[in-house]
Amino acid sequence: MRKSLITSLLLHGAILVAALVVLPDPDKYKVQPQDAIQVDISKIGDESKRKATSKTAEKPIEKAAPKKVEEVKKVEPAPKVDEKVKTAVKEPVAEPPPPAPKVEEPKKEEPKPLDPDPLKDLLKKVEEEPKPKEEVKKAEVKPAKKPEEKKPKKKKPELNTDDIAAFLNKTDDEKTAPQQTAEVTNEPELGDQDIQGNDDALAATLVDALRQKLAGCWSVPPGAREANITVKVRFFLTPDGTVSGYPEVLNGSGDPLFATTAQSAISAVMECQKYDFFPADRYDLWKDNTISFNPNMMFGT
């Protein structure tokens, strides 16, 4: 027993001594992790991106480390919103350049009379736009290269949460906007505005598609070609793209020429049926339509 007791005491003593000898080292190890300052340097790269894209970036700069984590989180929710996006994730990696030219195509087509099919294609493209947002996600995972590239590209203040109101107010401007949609495609930061921004872009595209379609169906009465007449017609569409009921003329005039022009506008709305080039899952965007018909063919000023 004694032997064992002595052995035990010796061993414990040895452990204590060893512990005393070894302890300083762990302290050193504890200090070393503070070299994470290097990590901070890589975050400064992110900061430059933030400066270019965010109006309110000053305070966050001080806390660069945590932000990096947050930004990644920011991006994730966007793709989650749209399942289609997920399915698209696989392809876009290999095709980052194509999206830009693709979206430009519809611009060129606009002046030409469109068949329903091209319209469908155009709309599909807009729907597929979220693709680039996936690229964003991946891009930010590798921040080291990105910052340098982005500095020159973006001076656009992209939409922060702070800017949502402003973004909503932009609705009118976006009527002109498949082009904007095209630009947006290359901008990674869109993640935050996905739902609202995509609606606006899509609505703008629908407006263009409808405008082209109706212009092709509208036989302008010769007497109205030089007249300054605007006929506002409202109509509702059923989900299958047919006109529900009868178009309603919203304005009026005692001028017989107005009546003739209004009749021609109604005829155009009816002739253009079916409006089956609209995205079926966004019926909310195109069920209610108001069209301002204006011959606008003045000549010989």
Next chain:
Amino acid sequence: MPNFARLATRRNFLLGLSLLMLALTPRVSFALDVDVSGGRINPLPIAITPFLAGGGAEEAGATLNEVISNNLGRSGYFEPLPQNSFIEQITDFNQEPRFADWRQIQAKALVTGQVYVDGGKIRVEFKLFDVNSQQQIAAQQFSTSPKNLRRIGHLASDVIYKALTGIDGYFDTRIVFVDETGPKDRRVKKLAVMDQDGFNVRTLTDGSELVVTPRFSPNSQEITYMSIGQGTPRVYLFNIETRQKEIVGEFANMSFAPRYSPDGQRVIMSLLTTDGRNSNIYEMDLRSRQLRQLTNTPAINTGPSYAPDGSQITFESDRGGTQQIYVMGVDGSGQNRISFGNGRYSTPVWSPDGQYIAFTKQAGGRFAIGVMKPDGSGERILTEGYHNEGPTWAPNGRVLMFFRDTPGENGGPQLYSVDITGYNEQQVQTPGFSSDPAWSPRLN
């Protein structure tokens, strides 16, 4: 850690703020609001179905179809579809057409009609539909003696034209012109009248006197014209309906017939000065036959034409060195040149709607017919060639008729019409050579 906490707080705040904004912003209910400018200007495809006819009126039905179809087609605004392309054969005037059948052949408008004899008179009914909206947009019935059948066709054409173009029709009108026969150096010139589509040509004078420049009264079936017989040129008033002729006077110093004022009570003309080197513009009251001089410049002032509101007069003058178009007040005040293009301008005629002045323009050895606004802006050449002259306006101000001469031994003048846009130039069929057309006001 405190930083993290602050950030998390800030983030929650931002998220909350944005959600609040989303809730407060009056979200547009995503009604598409679209501006459509422009559209198709192609001729409107129109199906004019065979008029249903019974009791000996079959021929009348065919005539009506032909008159309406020709009128609308010639206007340039319509494309009458061939009857053999029709899917539905209308058998009952009162039954609604099967619009899907008409849509299938691309018809935008549809005309159905019936004609029958009723107590010695011909009774015509027709309906006009918009195929796309399936709406009846016009309907009318006429009753007349069989000899006026073509006029019914013109009246129906006017109704259809106006309903679909928004412009008053011009089909129920006539053209007075100078009918020319015989060799070039010994032409016999007779005054003649015809429907605007070239049918029902009748001569009004016997050819014993040379007649030129007939002008229609703007509100009756009366014309003025100048007759150059053996002696002094005479100016006549002539009623197309009654064939009553009245002499206005003898004018040794006149080269164009007078034109009427818009109220038909006065005429305006140019008379040479006694030395024969210059001419000036005069207005004559048709009741008192009193003359009032409106211009007094040492130049050739001629070719006057009233504005439709009677407030102004346009005329040509070479007072600036070459023939140009001028505008002045009805009392001769404020004489201003309005044509400044390259060339010589003559025969100005104010359009019935007041918007344009038509003219003949001579430049580079060629003659053009054109229009410009009364302030001289917006000059537009409608046609050009070896020799075009003497524009006259359809009463709706949309179509001009003029005559075009062709060179050579066998050449001669022919009548042409053209839309004021310069499109749809067409020759007007006449029995022989024709010149100096004058378009009547509407007959009804």
